Amino acid sequence: MARAAIPGRLTWQLARVVEVVDETPRCKSLVLEPPEWSGHRAGQHVDVRLSAEDGYQAERSYSIASAPEDAHLVLTVERLEDGEVSPYLTEVLRPGDELELRGPIGGYFAWDVSDGGPLLMVAGGSGVVPFRAMLRHWAAAGRTLPARLLYSARTLEDVIYRKEFDRLAETGAEVELTLTRQRPADWPGHRRRVDRDLLAEVAWPPECEPLIYVCGPTAFVEAVAEALVDAGHQPGRIKTERFGPTAA
């Protein structure tokens, strides 16, 4: 890769909070208007910085939930009970407030249509956020490639972007939900953890050479990536993004 691929420096800026959207009991989407946004690739993230009165600052990274084509920058934040930053973002921040951020950051765990496909995304919990950006980009770019999302959530209530995924499914995206802890009696989707059998059922076979993205808690990503490699997928076609329990 050429040295010129390195992007320019990232400066902190104050984005205006346009809207705060309830996604699930624990997740909210922050719709933001940064004064300068050079664009991003689906899958990238931003750093957010909060400042207390005594000058103390806390920084965290959040995945971008919006597509490059969208009018606003959207972050979806899950509230962690012992978190330092996420409770503020999900409970205190209001429309009209300002939020200090910089980005976009990353570029490996990113996808655009020029990267090709078939595109397989495997999400655990709020690891689905970057895949919402990828699916929105996929739709905006004309749905030219097969795209499939396997999304594991604990309960139906925990499923983020459910209505949007239903709409995307009507226009050609394949969205497979699995509920691991609790499900409605008439639940038509999958009912177990993402294991070898479920991957064999849902993933394209290695011969199709899908480009695979896996995002979720560390144990989830370790298990899914290992199962995919064991099934014969090339490690170089599998990109992972992990977050630990401390990723508040």
Next chain:
Amino acid sequence: MTPKDPGEQKEPYDLDHQCKSSSGHLLMSRVDRGFTGRSRSTTDPSRVPPGQYLTRDFPVLSAGPTPHTSLHEWSFTIRGAVDEPASWTWEEFIALPAETITVDIHCVTKWSKLDTDWRGVPVDTLLDAVDTEAEYLTAWSDGGYTTNLAVEDVTGGRAWVAYEYDGEPLETEHGGPARLLVPGQYFWKSAKWVRGLALTSDDEPGFWEMYGYHNHGDPWLEQRYQGD
């Protein structure tokens, strides 16, 4: 500073400290109303770099699947701008003089972990096996990962190739059988699953460095991304 009379006027703010963002732009010192942050009383600021928080866990961050290399196939090689490459099998490697060290580690994703215990071979010892004038090197790993370092940042007791963590063999998900340990720089420089060092005459950006992360990555200067 001398003790102040309660009625005494406050010192003027230090402009450099209060009003400049890290981007160098002058900003009003801003506060996120209602944000207090965690208690700072238990945190020693001399050990936690700016923007970092302490964790007692050991989070895992990798760009791809965890590679599994058997110890029979494992070797460690120094190559590139050297008179003669040097290579060790696993048995030869663990027979090298090793050190036990306790260091603080800082990940660019914001977590820091204090007093971590490791055992490994100093990079000084490994580089003593080759003759080189090179000032840079690229650490390379199973799975294709690379990261670039200045030779002066990994010598003089600054870096190790570690194979034990907390008295146990290093777990695969944390980079085992062996990983680079460079506590003076953000932890992506401490390449997991490291298999060798390639000496280079020019500084050549590695994996994350190509994706916009800082070329040097000093946590105390908060060198997270290019331009920081």
